[in-house]
């Protein structure tokens with residue numbers, strides 16, 4: 138399948154070097170050190186997890202990686218290009234897309250149009266082209282729609298293409314968020330709690346879909362979720378943060394048995410215990 142990302146890709150990275158590299162990223166909110174010395178090397182087509190207890194700093198890390206927050210210090214490179222200080226739209230255009238904990242769709246627009254909006258990042262129609270409605274406009278429109286359907290097909294949403302986004306079930310709205318992010322042809326896709334609110338059947342189907350994304354879209358994934366079954370089941374490597382600090386990194390089998398990780402989730406023993 139010729140994916141939106143593989144055709145739009147202008148990557149210069151090889152599989153040997155990390156696609157996304159974060160080094161020593163830190164960010165404080167007033168006196169609170171939300172993220173401290175965060176580092177991560179995400180390879181091409183990697184499927185990594187980022188986990189930690191509530192308030193550990195996971196979403197703040199996503200916000201740094203996508204330019205919502207500028208880190209106090211540290212480096213962030215995509216294909217060796219420095220992204221620190223870049224605005225979110227520049228970072229998206231560079232190849233990092235995300236979904237949000239709280240669904241943020243254009244509810245009144247159709248499922249197809251939500252995804253076409255993502256695809257427009259790579260194929261802008263432009264004001265003049267839209268006004269003139271010449272051959273170029275219709276060619277571009279057709280290619281946007283084709284790309285949108287490639288993504289919708291994989292996410293199992295093609296049959297609902299004409300329905301308003303809000304008419305989808307909650308689980309399908311989450312899938313649509315992923316579809317829209319994928320339509321921007323990202324090199325890195327950040328999924329923030331994609332399974333939140335899903336039932337176990339929906340989660341199993343989502344896990345199956347996520348596993349296919351790296352190969353089918355030539356994309357690397359960093360996934361936050363509180364569902365350990367999902368994270369352990371789909372990720373090759375997992376980074377664990379607690380109080381803003383990385384406390385472990387490794388394959389799921391190692392992480393499951395790491396005493397610091399178990400301690401962070403169960404809560405450190407106190408003097409009263």
Ligand SMILES: Nc1ncnc2c1ncn2[C@@H]1O[C@H](COP(=O)(O)OP(=O)(O)OP(=O)(O)O)[C@@H](O)[C@H]1O
Pocket residue numbers: 166169171189190191192193194195196197198
């Ligand atoms: N804009 C902000 N201003 C002040 N403090 C913030 C801000 N954003 C996050 N924090 C604080 O930073 C810490 C990390 O928050 P963050 O949302 O990144 O954690 P998280 O691991 O994503 O949590 P959860 O799993 O509950 O979503 C928390 O103590 C949070 O209250």
